[in-house]
Amino acid sequence: MIRTLAITKELKRLHNVPLEQLSDSNIDWYWVDFDAPTEQEATMLEQYFHFHPLAIEDCFHFLQRSKLDYYEGYSFFVLHALNQKTLDSEELDLFVGENYIVTFHFKHLKGVETVWQQLISNEPLWDKGPKHVAYMLIDTLVDEYFPSLYQIEDGLNQIASNEHHQSIRTLIGEVFTIRGELLKLRRTIIPMRDLLYRILNSERLNIVKDQKSYFTDVYDHLLKLTEIVESNRDMTSDMRDNYLSLNSNRMNAIMTTLTIISSIFIPLTFISGVYGMNFEHMPELQWRYGYFVILGLMAAVAIGMLRWFKRKGWFNIYK
Secondary structure, three states, X not given: OEEEEEEEOOOOEEEOOOHHHOOOOOEEEEEEEEEOXXXXXXXXXXXXXXXXXXXXXXXXXXXXXXXXXXXXXXXXXXXXXXXXXXXXXXXXXXXXXXXEEEEEEOOOOHHHHHHHHHHHHOHHHHHOOHHHHHHHHHHHHHHOHHHHHHHHHHHHHHHHHOOOOOOHHHHHHHHHHHHHHHXXXXXXHHHHHHHHHHHHOOOOOOOOHHHHHHHXXXXXXXXXXXXXXXXXXXXXXXXXHHHHHHHHHHHHHHHHHHHHHHHHHHHHHHHHHHOOOOOOOOHHHHOOOHHHHHHXXXXXXXXXXXXXXXXXXXXXXXX
């Protein structure tokens, strides 16, 4: 679908203007949105607008890194929206000229629809121009990053408190899941942050002071998002290390228990093995109290070894 929005020099809004009429001298600036276009509609990027082949190629190569390219008469932006369910990036391409802005995206994006409706209903925005619309789009996309990140933070707080008394294995699984989600967000946020830095320091983009303050505000939001992502990644690393350490301590306690049991039974097995040999002339075999003495000796050996282990501190691991 291709939809158009044009603003006349008398600051009147024209909706769904045919592409052929966008060059009318009465039109001050316009916005053309390629919303999930068909193959035939996508060809208009070249046939009508005559954009550079490299820029058009980037539109069709999915998940390009967020970037800014300069071409004669316009600037080309690659932005990333965020799928709230999967946290995957969804590409939004912008062509921004002096009197137009063209957006291209293969999936319907909530952020683009939000800005479109704001522009239709808010008359004071009509004289702002294409660069302000570009700011609104970037700002809306960045604002959509916050809910997902705050939801991840809430999940981390629940894991830290362990209110549901889940097992360590379950908690570690949740921690690794959250680390994967943070990695997805990081792959989206960091390139967007670098893009905003380039926009703010670009001399070819000709951003006036008022507009630059808007983009600076978006850049501050991205810096905050980056800090939150990194702090949460550090938190998941600490949780992972703590749970692995706790699991290792439990394993050490189990191994210590088995070692104590094995160590006690080694001399007992030796004694029983000696007296289990089928020799006829063993001195103690004919002794009336030999069986009870040997049992007492084995009990004394076991008790003595337990006391010796306790004195050496082997049981401190259970405290």
